[in-house]
Amino acid sequence: MREAFHEQLDAIFDDLTAICGSVETAVRLATEALLTGDPTTAEAVISADVEIDRARERVEDSAFLLLSLQQPVASDLRTVVAALRMVSDLERMGDLSVHVAKIARLRVPNVAVPAEIRPTVERMAQVAEDMVMRVGKIIADRNVEDALALVHVDEEMDTLRRDSFASLLSNDWSHGVEAAVDVALLGRYYERIADHAVSVANRVVFVVTGEHPRSVDAPA
Amino acid sequence: MREAFHEQLDAIFDDLTAICGSVETAVRLATEALLTGDPTTAEAVISADVEIDRARERVEDSAFLLLSLQQPVASDLRTVVAALRMVSDLERMGDLSVHVAKIARLRVPNVAVPAEIRPTVERMAQVAEDMVMRVGKIIADRNVEDALALVHVDEEMDTLRRDSFASLLSNDWSHGVEAAVDVALLGRYYERIADHAVSVANRVVFVVTGEHPRSVDAPA
Numbered sequence: 001m002r003e004a005f006h007e008q009l010d011a012i013f014d015d016l017t018a019i020c021g022s023v024e025t026a027v028r029l030a031t032e033a034l035l036t037g038d039p040t041t042a043e044a045v046i047s048a049d050v051e052i053d054r055a056r057e058r059v060e061d062s063a064f065l066l067l068s069l070q071q072p073v074a075s076d077l078r079t080v081v082a083a084l085r086m087v088s089d090l091e092r093m094g095d096l097s098v099h100v101a102k103i104a105r106l107r108v109p110n111v112a113v114p115a116e117i118r119p120t121v122e123r124m125a126q127v128a129e130d131m132v133m134r135v136g137k138i139i140a141d142r143n144v145e146d147a148l149a150l151v152h153v154d155e156e157m158d159t160l161r162r163d164s165f166a167s168l169l170s171n172d173w174s175h176g177v178e179a180a181v182d183v184a185l186l187g188r189y190y191e192r193i194a195d196h197a198v199s200v201a202n203r204v205v206f207v208v209t210g211e212h213p214r215s216v217d218a219p220a
Numbered sequence: 221m222r223e224a225f226h227e228q229l230d231a232i233f234d235d236l237t238a239i240c241g242s243v244e245t246a247v248r249l250a251t252e253a254l255l256t257g258d259p260t261t262a263e264a265v266i267s268a269d270v271e272i273d274r275a276r277e278r279v280e281d282s283a284f285l286l287l288s289l290q291q292p293v294a295s296d297l298r299t300v301v302a303a304l305r306m307v308s309d310l311e312r313m314g315d316l317s318v319h320v321a322k323i324a325r326l327r328v329p330n331v332a333v334p335a336e337i338r339p340t341v342e343r344m345a346q347v348a349e350d351m352v353m354r355v356g357k358i359i360a361d362r363n364v365e366d367a368l369a370l371v372h373v374d375e376e377m378d379t380l381r382r383d384s385f386a387s388l389l390s391n392d393w394s395h396g397v398e399a400a401v402d403v404a405l406l407g408r409y410y411e412r413i414a415d416h417a418v419s420v421a422n423r424v425v426f427v428v429t430g431e432h433p434r435s436v437d438a439p440a
Contacts, residue, residue, distance in 0.1 A: 067287070073288045073291075180400060
């Protein structure tokens with residue numbers, strides 16, 4: 001019984017790792033669409049999101065079945081509930097990639113991000129994608145050390161977001177309101193992807209150690 | 221055993237109703253701070269958020285205890301897991317109110333929202349607050365009909381968000397980039413409060429009927 005439980009739990013964590021891989025692709029392609037203005041790539045991200053949603057449903061169904069049939073307690077129970085939360089975070093990261101892709105699509109044949117602020121947006125996207133990639137490994141290996149290190153990567157995202165605001169609101173900004181609003185919202189979406197990545201990493205810490213590294217929720 | 225279970229479950233739903241009341245206050249005061257530029261009100265929202273976070277932790281602890289000690293199955297299990305998700309949604313709505321209050325605080329002694337677009341922002345805030353109030357009753361009464369009706373209120377939010385973008389991006393916009401970015405982000409925050417309200421309402425439908433009214437997740 002207990003062995004069956006852990007096999008099924010491992011299968012759920014394998015699914016979470018796979019979903020994280022899909023999210024990584026979504027973030028990467030959404031950024032590519034954003035920086036190139038390619039509508040086909042934007043559409044690909046938007047239409048692929050349904051697969052992430054379906055994968056989430058499968059994980060939820062497996063987790064319910066596991067709770068119903070095996071009735072885990074203590075740390076096993078916490079792990080299953082944590083898996084349910086991780087899959088919500090991952091699905092939300094997919095949705096946020098769709099938001100990025102939709103801004104890209106809205107500005108075709110132009111590119112939403114003016115050249116002047118492109119390095120900052122590109123770096124935000126890189127940090128987000130890197131965090132998603134790390135989270136995939138963190139889930140697969142249940143690696144607490146790497147999970148705790150992710151918070152420091154997230155600090156760079158905060159700095160980048162501040163930098164982007166400083167550019168938008170400076171007197172030198174010559175790209176008008178539309179580009180400024182796009183960049184502000186894009187910053188918000190990448191920041192939220194990063195927040196959810198930290199949240200997933202924190203749940204891995206909780207699963208392994210039984211302790212919350214800090215609030216399990218993304219920072220306000 | 222079963223009776224004790226349902227008493228404890230009712231207590232959790234009472235807590236959810238109370239948290240929803242705190243969120244309603246947070247949304248209302250954040251909007252007041254935003255429209256008046258009053259820093260004391262903004263600070264009150266920001267500092268009160270820790271109470272919502274603590275209330276969420278208490279609900280989580282109660283739900284875990286219930287799962288551990290009573291090992292519910294089938295619809296009882298679904299209800300406890302739904303409660304865990306509802307409390308996450310509610311806490312996030314509190315965080316989003318804090319974001320609104322922080323924009324208000326950032327612009328003191330000025331008001332972030334230019335008079336021209338004030339009616340739209342005010343209406344968005346009213347819709348959000350109204351949705352939170354309705355959700356409180358929906359949780360308390362487990363009212364499926366009211367829960368399903370909430371989707372239509374959410375449609376008004378979508379329209380308002382589109383209206384606000386049309387104003388920001390029109391040639392008549394004379395309030396510069398900073399105000400436009402503020403209004404775009406405020407629109408996003410109120411929209412997300414509304415999304416989470418719909419999400420909570422959908423979970424109540426699921427708890428009562430065992431069916432998802434549509435995707436339980438907030439629309440992308």
